[in-house]
Amino acid sequence: MVIGSVVAADDVLARAQAAAAAVLDPELPVLTIADLGVLRSVEVTADGTVVVTITPTYSGCPAMDAIRTDLLTAVRASGAERVEVVTVLSPAWTTDWISADGRDALLRFGIAPPGPARDRAAGQGSGPVFVPFSARPVDVPACPRCSSIRSTEISRFGSTACKSQWVCADCREPFDHMKAI
Amino acid sequence: MTADPVAASIPPLATYALRLGDDALVLSHRLAEWVTNAPQLEEDVALANIGLDLLGQARTLLTYAGEVEGAGRSEDDLAYLRDEREFLNVHLVEAPNGDFAVSMARQLFFSTFQLALLQRLVSSTDPTLAGLAGKAVKEVDYHRDHAAQWVLRLGDGTEISHARMQAGVDRMWPYVDELFLGDEVDDAVAGQGAGVDPALLRPEWDAYLDAVLDEATLTRPEGLRRPPGGGRRGVHTTAMGHLVAEMQHQHRSHPGASW
Numbered sequence: 001m002v003i004g005s006v007v008a009a010d011d012v013l014a015r016a017q018a019a020a021a022a023v024l025d026p027e028l029p030v031l032t033i034a035d036l037g038v039l040r041s042v043e044v045t046a047d048g049t050v051v052v053t054i055t056p057t058y059s060g061c062p063a064m065d066a067i068r069t070d071l072l073t074a075v076r077a078s079g080a081e082r083v084e085v086v087t088v089l090s091p092a093w094t095t096d097w098i099s100a101d102g103r104d105a106l107l108r109f110g111i112a113p114p115g116p117a118r119d120r121a122a123g124q125g126s127g128p129v130f131v132p133f134s135a136r137p138v139d140v141p142a143c144p145r146c147s148s149i150r151s152t153e154i155s156r157f158g159s160t161a162c163k164s165q166w167v168c169a170d171c172r173e174p175f176d177h178m179k180a181i
Numbered sequence: 182m183t184a185d186p187v188a189a190s191i192p193p194l195a196t197y198a199l200r201l202g203d204d205a206l207v208l209s210h211r212l213a214e215w216v217t218n219a220p221q222l223e224e225d226v227a228l229a230n231i232g233l234d235l236l237g238q239a240r241t242l243l244t245y246a247g248e249v250e251g252a253g254r255s256e257d258d259l260a261y262l263r264d265e266r267e268f269l270n271v272h273l274v275e276a277p278n279g280d281f282a283v284s285m286a287r288q289l290f291f292s293t294f295q296l297a298l299l300q301r302l303v304s305s306t307d308p309t310l311a312g313l314a315g316k317a318v319k320e321v322d323y324h325r326d327h328a329a330q331w332v333l334r335l336g337d338g339t340e341i342s343h344a345r346m347q348a349g350v351d352r353m354w355p356y357v358d359e360l361f362l363g364d365e366v367d368d369a370v371a372g373q374g375a376g377v378d379p380a381l382l383r384p385e386w387d388a389y390l391d392a393v394l395d396e397a398t399l400t401r402p403e404g405l406r407r408p409p410g411g412g413r414r415g416v417h418t419t420a421m422g423h424l425v426a427e428m429q430h431q432h433r434s435h436p437g438a439s440w
Contacts, residue, residue: 060237090312
């Protein structure tokens with residue numbers, strides 16, 4: 001893609017931003033890392049180095065190494081000579097950062113997108129003890145195939161840490177749901 | 182005579198991070214042993230995912246411990262090239278898996294402890310520990326819920342499942358006290374506002390455990406104790422040497438290999 005013939009600093013930044021934002025999540029190849037909220041920033045330092053900052057979805061997310069490699073390749077291909085990828089843990093990633101486009105893409109891919117994240121884990125431990133048997137409030141996701149809301153959770157952990165497994169009571173199909181965190 | 186891994190001139194913050202990292206690393210190894218052996222396919226997947234969360238936390242903590250120590254040790258050096266006496270995890274996480282109920286009792290005990298700890302570390306004065314805690318607190322909230330649901334389901338299930346769940350709780354109970362034993366490392370790190378005195382977490386742990394055990398119709402063990410401690414200073418149970426051997430075998434057999 002040719003954006004312009006004059007490579008100014010702003011141009012390098014704009015191209016790097018576009019290239020970084022277009023990198024796909026290797027586990028969910030319908031979603032860009034920008035839509036997922038994994039891409040936090042793209043900046044150019046005084047010496048012209050492009051610094052891309054990302055944050056993992058989960059501590060053990062095995063896709064991070066692949067994302068880092070893909071970012072280096074994509075941003076270099078956009079014309080940047082020096083590229084660094086920095087990983088930050090804070091602020092912690094939340095599914096609330098997934099864009100509207102990202103949610104649509106998940107749904108088309110057969111994954112029920114997450115509802116709003118609750119800040120349920122952030123207490124200082126002085127709050128009331130949960131009554132454990134009334135399992136945590138779970139937003140029942142609509143079936144990504146038939147839109148029925150009559151679905152049942154099979155397991156809170158799915159094919160990856162970020163998903164849970166559900167089955168639809170109407171179309172009877174199992175499906176993944178991205179958990180709100 | 183083995184040098185005391187704590188007494189050496191290592192910054193307390195490095196030892197503190199290493200202890201928490203070793204807890205996560207060793208428990209992730211035990212959880213990985215369940216893969217292909219769990220009672221349901223969904224549980225293979227769930228336990229693998231919980232183990233992966235812990236492994237991710239361990240990587241951050243071991244990397245950080247190596248940085249603070251300043252001796253140039255990477256996360257891999259710390260995970261694969263230390264001997265048994267240099268691991269600083271509590272005995273609870275190294276204990277053999279036992280049957281599924283034993284492992285679920287351990288998951289409940291450890292994740293309840295870990296969640297209470299992480300909820301405080303979120304406001305640590307140390308940015309790395311605070312950042313790690315901010316992520317991990319969301320993950321461990323799910324781990325604790327997973328364990329609590331199984332303990333309830335088995336405890337308040339059939340006569341057989343109840344008996345096995347009670348046996349699981351009894352089996353892991355003697356390891357609990359060690360979780361809350363602080364020492365001079367905890368004091369030093371807590372004094373800086375970076376860490377937490379583990380003794381402070383006990384009332385909350387007791388309250389949650391009492392609520393789950395009560396709902397699960399299980400009995401809180403009394404008098405089941407063993408002399409606690411040792412793990413935080415590198416003194417381990419017999420099980421640990423076998424675990425370390427299996428965990429490190431591949432890496433030590435092929436030094437420096439990459440793929």
